[in-house]
Amino acid sequence: MTDKPCKVCNFTRQQTHGLVAISIDELKKKGRQCLGFNSSDSVTVVLENDGTVVEDQAYFLCLPSNTKFMLLNDKEKWSPPFDGGTAWMARDSVILETDTVDSSSTVAPWYELAQQLKQDLTTIILMSEADLQTLVDAPCPELASALGFQEKKAQELQETLQRVLDRREQERQSKELLQLYLKTVEQENKQQEETSQPSQGDGTEVDSASGFMSRTLMVLKGKTSPETRLSTEDLQMVVARGMGAMEQVLGWDRARTSALLQACEAELTTRLQQIQAVQSIRSNTQLRGSQQSSKRRKVEGVEKQAQGSN
Template sequence: MEVAGSPGAAEPGEIRALKQCLLRRNHSREQYGVAACCLEELRNKACDILAIDKSLAPVTLVLAEDGTIVDDDDYFLCLPANTKFVALAGNEKWAYNNSDGGTAWIAQESTDRDETDSGAGLKWKNIARQLKEDLSSIILLSEEDLQMLIDVPCSELAEELRQSRVAVQGLQNTLQQVLDQREEARQSRQLLQLYLQALEKEGSVLSKQQESGDGFSDERDAVDSGIRESASEIALSRRVLMALKEKPAPELSLSNQDLELVAKADPEALAVALNWDIKKTETIQQACDRELGLRLEQVQSLHSLRSLSARRNPLPGEAQNPKRAKRDLT
């Protein structure tokens, strides 16, 4: 059976299932069957059915079996159908009634005892009964509830569940395994989070290093000038630069490749590297360019002479053009 829009329970349009319950007053054997979708609705119906004066508020609902205070909707929804409730008005205290089935806890020895502490101390019995009805509800138990059942003495839990101590010991071992698995899962999630954070941090560091490397990959120290130079200018470092600065005619001591690099170098960058002015730098570049041109001309001339000599002096063994013999007319 379902109801929509129960007072004090569900939001407008929300549908909740009704739970059948049994209500009675304290020290009374007369019980009333009611159905409610939430704890507040059950409390309101208790006031109406049991004729409780609302001036005696607050009205407290407790389990008739052991006096556990029920003040949470989630706990109420976990209780089985036809659970017996006792409505306490004002400062009334729950008292044992043998009509509750003979399994109730003994009545409080002192009326000043804190009911909240009593309910918390017997909470494990409600959880145990829940497991007895449906063992699969283990997955719904919180870690606190699991630990509570594990800590209960085996003999007491066996008595509550009406099982042998061996079976209950196995149940507690299973509960411990579930608790351990949850702890392992939590630690695994934490380790995974730390691993992902480390990867993210490492990626950030590598990215910065790559950016830094890209920024300085084209730079070199040209006499501590720190000027960015091209690949050809980097080739001029040290040996070539020292030759340009120290030799009276450096173009004569440099190789063809070095001459080409000097001639093609950026005048401003080369001037800074040599600590010269632009005019002096351009002069030495022009000298290197002329020297390179002279060397190329010499090479070309040498190749021409070799070709001419090869045509005039064939190698031994090469076939000679036979001369045409004169016809002997005699």
Template sequence: MTELKACKVCNLTRQMFYGVAVTSLSQLRIRGGEALGFSPDASVSVVLEDDGTIVEDEDYFLCLPADTKLMLLNNRETWTPVPRAYGGTGQPNGESVDLEVDGQDNVDGAESWHSAATRLKQNLGNIILMSEADLQSLIDVPCSDLATALGFSQQKSRILQETLQTIVDRREEERQSKEILQLYLKAIEQESNQDPPETSAKLDETDGVQVETTATFSSRLLMVLKYKTHPETRLSNEELQMVVRQGAKVMVEALGWDSERTAVLVQDCEDELSKRLQRVQALNSLSAQKKQSSNTTSQPRTERETRAKRRKQQP
């Protein structure tokens, strides 16, 4: 029997949280939607209540700790942070968070690292689910304060902060790689725009990946993007290039999604296109090496055949 996961769900207003126990993300949408009074045929999306992270992958959902607060959004609703009253921190249902912060400290920053430390204390595996802002807040906090919040020794807390810094650095390297890819794709687009008018609707070959210059979205493409899990793996090279070139702003209008969810989709398409480009380049390199090796091997054989023919021609 599949294990039940306990969750707390709320709607966009956060006026009330409902506890549900489900076995999957799809079941959460159904039962949570019923608890919140959503229409049975409504399109429901799930995000983390505290920071708006979109939850649409089943494995990601199963990794969340018990009693995670999730927000269910209906139709075109978009996540917003908890409203803050002037001079204090607003919390739904009269809940409040008491933070010991000096008068000159940033209250929002203190709350951020306290919240992140609490999630980390529940399960160290939550590191992979944290945003860079949360990770950086744990890195910047004094080691002694972090040790107290987690119940660690100062040495262990120092090692943890070094590990978190490594994770942040790695994410920054990945971001820079993506920026390079974006520049590469932009160069392709500029070359495409310089083609003669009579050939502008054709497909160009770039490192083995076809690039489509038309900007029309087929119904099949939109269906895959909206309703398939990991849609980027189901698209052709031309379709991936089209999504990346149009960008999140155009795709928001085409899909009817919020900007954050659409940006994640476009980024996934960029990553998939990058992987395919790398595979094509690797295959081209391997083919060139094999061809060079074949030429080197055939040369001595040709010389031996030439010498043999000369000996036969001698009287």
């Protein structure tokens, strides 16, 4: 666990202090010291903005840095600020001595942040962009005095904080630009997919009248020997459908369609002849193998008979 930067105030909200605590118990201990409670006083920790009681350590650790807590003793109750911050008057009896009133209520917002940095400079990592901007906008001489720095060093700190803010803004813009680019690419890809999908207008959909598949139509409309690119099954389908179906689907003139159909018939005939030739060769090979096996069996029989007679 690491120390968590926190803010604590009393129920009047007239005293506010910044501190770091690792647990609820340490927050109570340091809060008593800052707010002037006795070490033996029983106090309750609540969230300053809505009065939620904070008792669980895990819940405490989940709260963001610089959360403002309020410490209450047994007689004090949380109340929202109203009427210019006069909620403290809801207490049964309040006695405020003039020398105990903390002047932090009139302190500029950057002063509390400067006090946090003075105690631990690493708390700057946990500050929000709003807090960093508050420090950047603070008067340099006064900030230097609050931090105990020379004015030049305070100025360098403000310049560094401004660079941090600029870098975060650039990162934010780069992220938004990247998201916009990815969205644009996604839309372009989607449009390309839609335009590349087959439609009835270009004759690449399945035509229920002719029974041609879209792939077959795309091949038939090829420029160079489309019949050689079709499978034997597709060629059989084209030849079976005939001239009328091809004219209807392809939208070509009769001469061009007839030439393509003849090319498909010739290609189909050639392939069937090749298939028949291969089947014939296979049959002859199987027949010769069978004859050779028969001859071997006869020779083996003769040899056995000869051995038996001897």
